[in-house]
Amino acid sequence: MKKNAIVFLVFVLLVITAAEMIGMQFIPVGSITLTLLPLVFAILITMVFGLPLFRKGILKTIYSKANVHFSSKYLIFIMLPLMARYGADVAPKIEEILSVGWVFLVQEIGSLGTVLLGLPVALLIGLKREAIGATLGLGREGELAYISEKYTLESKEGQGVLSLYIIGTLFGALFFSILAPVLLDLGFRVEALAMASGMGSGSMMTAASASLVARFPEMEQTILSYAAASQLLTSFLGTFTMVFLAVPLQRFMYNKLSKTKKAEVKEDAR
Incomplete structure (x- = not known):
């Protein structure tokens, strides 16, 4: 051994x-x-x-x-030093971050996009209860813990969130390291993209923010500070957004879309 x-x-x-x-x-x-x-x-x-x-x-x-x-x-033990680094990056720019603090709060609503956009697509391609776990969020630790506690990881919902967790681990960093500079070239401000980098995943945030730093090395401190602050808020506020907004919205949409799909099947049968 x-x-x-x-x-x-x-x-x-x-x-x-x-x-x-x-x-x-x-x-x-x-x-x-x-x-x-x-x-x-x-x-x-x-x-x-x-x-x-x-x-x-x-x-x-x-x-x-x-x-x-x-x-x-x-894996969590490897991530702990990274969390400490987030705090060190936030501290030098704390006044600037607090001056635009409301923006960080508003961006948390963006996490509902996985439900609004992902759930209909998941049901359309044939997923059923697996769609609940797969579309609750990006499938990181917060969603994994919630689904595990509510449904267990052996359930269909658990299979959905585990699948997304694995896919995110394999392809997430690659995807966001490419997406960040693409959006930059399309005209998005580097500060906005730095904030968006903090999506609840350490590897995805690092990939996205490092891509931005490579393009604007003179703004390295600002980019890393914004990304780290956003990451911390996502880890904290994202849990409440998930429980009080994403979960009820997902339950409502799942019930409505499932009934609509069944109605369409019955209509075709006639």
């Missing part, structure tokens, strides 16, 4: 080293420049080696269920 842990640690260090050696890459696509972070390459490398084609011998040991379970269980 100790040998497996050492092999696992060496593999992680090699992936990190490879990603850092690749470094930050800028890919011009027309008038838009995509920024790919080392984090993106680390995710892609681990995804490729995790494919059944390569998962043999020592890689089969590295990607064992025990290692995967260990990584997911203790």
